[in-house]
Amino acid sequence: MFPIALGLTSDLVAPDKRQVAIGRTLAGAMTGNLLGASASGLIGDFLGWRGVLAVLGGLVILASVAVAAGFRGADLKSPPRTNLSALKQGYRTIFANPNARVCYSAVFVEGCCVLGLFPFIASFLFEMGQTSLSIAGIVIAGFAVGGLFYTLTVSRFLPWLGVKGMMISGASLVALQLAMVALGPAWKLQTLSLLFMGWGFYMIHGCLQVFASELSVEARATALSLHSFFFFMGQTIGPMAYGFGIQHAGKLPTLLTSAAVMVVLGFVCAGLLRQTKPADAAERPDVQP
Template sequence: MQPAGRAASSSRLPPALNIIALSSFAASLSTRALDPVLPRIADEFSVTITTAAGLAAVTAFTFAVVQPAIGALGDLFGKARLMIVCLALLGFASLLGALSSSFTVLFVCRILAGIGSGGVFPVALGLASDLVTVDRRQVAIGRVLGGSMAGNLLGASASGVIGDFLGWRGVLAILGVLVMIAAIAVAFGARGAKMPPRSAEMDLPALRRGYRTIFSNPNAAICFTAVLIEGTCVMGVFPYVAAFLHEQGEQSLAIAGLVIAGFAIGGLIYTLTVSQLLPRLGTTGMMIGGGLLVALQLAAIMLGPHWQAQMFAFVLMGMGFYMLHGCIQVFASELTETARGTAMSLHSFFFFMGQTTGPIAYGFGLSHLGKIATLTLTALTMATLGIVLARILKPRPPADAVAGEVPL
């Protein structure tokens, strides 16, 4: 079954995916941008590194809580239009954050940034899924992830270098300008690209039916729980990377940025190789292999090697993470046909709730259990997750394709 708007007849990916990938690139520039400079922020505002890590947590939390509304608004008003507005908000929040006079003001700016970025990436995934059939969807999603990973890579690596010369304020100012430029470019590009139309008129009963349809699919609970765990165990460690390196005597923010950027490099390797890996490993092999690869790298980081080895570990961890995460995304995209934007936003909601709890959980673990015990626990959790998902996550037709509309 094939909804209108999909490019099913063509073996090539639709050109509109390039615009969607540019949107995810721009939104991802600031995702990890503050992580390398958190020690400087903590020093300037006289707060602890755990408190400074709250900037990452609040951005992820805001991103998460807007997801149900963002997905529904994207389905109703048009995903492309919503992406452009949210990119502009993200750019404005970054510029305002560069002028922050207190930690509280910066905290509020990161809340706005979370709202802005929250309207881009999940909607981009929904658009990519609308444009292609399920057999091409993992490759199309890989294209969007490629844009996101490139943004993460540039944001993390450049922010470390910029932070050494211009401080954390310079990081936010430059990123704000870049995101604003990208918003303008996407707006002009979307006008010439063939984007899927909005799904429906404003209809609250339709929204309720969409949520009921999504959660009537047994895979929904599995997918959403899995990405919550992923966000906590993997993304929660990023705000502490610079602090780990400082403990080893490495003070350069540029080095911390490079280590963190290794994760994005691994993600880019995944996007370039997924079309070859998937036929060889299958979905089961991708999930098991991805979970084990992440677990091994968390264990390696626990041992505190030199930064070059840690960067290599982050490269492998990024590849393993997206091997597992990409499979979950495909399953999430098939929960429903009529409310796919809402489903992908719920997927992002749970993932970023994990990113919210992650820094908090790591902060508690590092303070009470120590680095070795905390990273050992997260490594075991990720290895187990990949194995369990390979056993219980099975292909199921979209709920609305099986039963039609879900009654109120």
């Protein structure tokens, strides 16, 4: 669902304003992340886990009705092709773009280095004597707050830093917070650190989302779905990589290595990613590439 929302946003907004528009779309997602965790706990206390699922199902139905009403009467000037040949052509167009391999590799590394850390936050706090799971939840929630902060500041920082500056600054900010977590400060400082990590993460991640949206016009939803696929593959591999590193090298070397990888990632993305017109841009004159 989320890649489709990003694809629709990208279709409706020109590239020069797309990152701000995607940031506003992310604001809804980040708000949902923050409210969902707390609301589900309250609902679970009163209605149990079945009540949580029932309320969630009702909200999904309401969202479906809102989408159907909002897009009622909207005709497509160029209806999408849904055959296997079109799918094959879409993948060919996406990977013919020189940005594709860099973009997808970068988002995979992001998922490994950043979200791969989260399963270990509670155990790190436990080693420091903080055994409350709610405290671990608060610390991790700082990341979502940082993402929401990004959505509120992207329109101001993007003209100032530019796309390259956003990627380098964001990756460097993430690296700094990984180093902070490695040093094991008190949980309140870790919450603040996770907030800055979330801010930095979305600074570079938002740029990669925009580049993914420009890989193809005709297969834009496919390009953004691949973006999500590689990101979540990184999120899957990340905990295993962290676990192996912590077990064999220790917490401090593993997190500092991850921090170094993020710094390198920011400079590599800034150096290799270029604004390029999608190869199939001429096929959809009704959509701004």
